[in-house]
Amino acid sequence: MSFFSTLQLYYVRKVKESLRNPGFLFMAVGTPLMYLLLFAPLLKHLTGMPGFTGGNVLNVFLPGVEVVIAVYGGLYVGFGLVDEIRQGIIERFRVTPTSRLALLMGSVLRDVSAVLAQTLLITVLAIPFGLEVHWGGLVVIMALLAIISALFAAFSYALALRMKSEDAIAPIIQGISLPIMLLAGFLLPMEMAPHWLQVAALFNPVYYAVEASRALMAGHMNAPVVLQAFAMLLPVTSLVFWWAIRSYKTAVA
Template sequence: MNFLRETGLIFWSQLRMQLRNPVWVMIGLSQPVLYLVLFGPLVKSIAPALGPGTDPWKVLTPALVIQIGLFGSMFAGFVMVSELRAGVIERQRVTPARRSALLVGRVLKDMVVLIVQALVLVVVAMVAFSLRPNVLGLAAAVLLIAVMAAGLASASYALALWARSEDTLASVLNSLSVPIMLLSGILLPMSLAPHWLRIIADINPFEHTVEAARALFRGDFGNVQVYWGTGLTAAVALVLIVIGARSFARENA
């Protein structure tokens, strides 16, 4: 029970800080909305190449939700760097709170912010572009993406504890985020890519997350990508959370 209470305290502290400065949430949401408005018509024009009866908005929207999760969670470590500089982490070290609670509370905040952003983006797509996702599939897809974000945020916090500098953190994350995004098939499905590029993309676990989310949006629960993508996403997230927890334990030992 103490762990849950400590996690809740960290969660509410981080969430209040986020609510006092909501501009970053809106900035994180603005880019995917622009992609939806400006890139959506291009996807609509190539929809016949994706298969008969393909809804382009069910191809693009779940991918853009994942884009929010990727960038929002991967760059979460910048907050940690500022907290290290301000002495917040140092003060938390001397409290009896479990070190894992310091991480889990932050990660839960990142998941909640992502879910809110995802729902806003989906509502925009439903109102402006007549997106009609499967309701159960939508809930499952958002949950799947939140799990992915939990793993990435944990890794970002661990990296921030190691880097302790915005410059170092930015150089590492920028070198990773763009290839991951492009090889995830976020902008265009990797089924349109040449064979050699599809082979490389298959190594990227987040490409399978994207395909699973697209299948869930369609309500295609029997699609093998749903099971493969969900299992792989959960496994990668678990590994990254363990890495993050151990980093916090070492830092605060």
């Protein structure tokens, strides 16, 4: 069986798994709604504050939320792989000629698809709340989100293959995700932070993705931060995928 046939079969299998999970479907719809209904109204009095000078609070808030969805949409997928390891599914792949890269990519593409579907959903839902969408910018935002979700999904899968235990990977994911998200300025712009926090954020690739998404949502397609975001994320994603592929080849050798 060719690589692309294996990839297609495994991707379809993973998508069907997700669609059969009521919890997954509820969170896919519920999470964007909760951000819009329960947090966005708190920001309406921040117009004119640093980072909110454009006059539209949602155009600053929503791109950050979309990056959050991409990060967490990738980070926690490893828990499902741990369950597959426990059930012996990964072990059974050892005796098949299945492409190990296709197994990884099939899962990652499922995770990317889920994130992009949520992105479209929350964007459409936010329009009645006052969001002003630049559709060309949204296309580039979705490319950024695809890279981010693929990066963190590959990391999560590699971690699961190494640790083989939810108890082992949970504290690592928590310890990594919290500083990444706090230093990304995903809910409130980093312009409101002290200078030392703004400097620390410059070493966080996700910060550039948040800033680029806000620029793109406003229609600033040529903003320097857009190129910076891709320049920061692509090398990191390549390194993580290299590690994830090695982990799959070792686990399914």
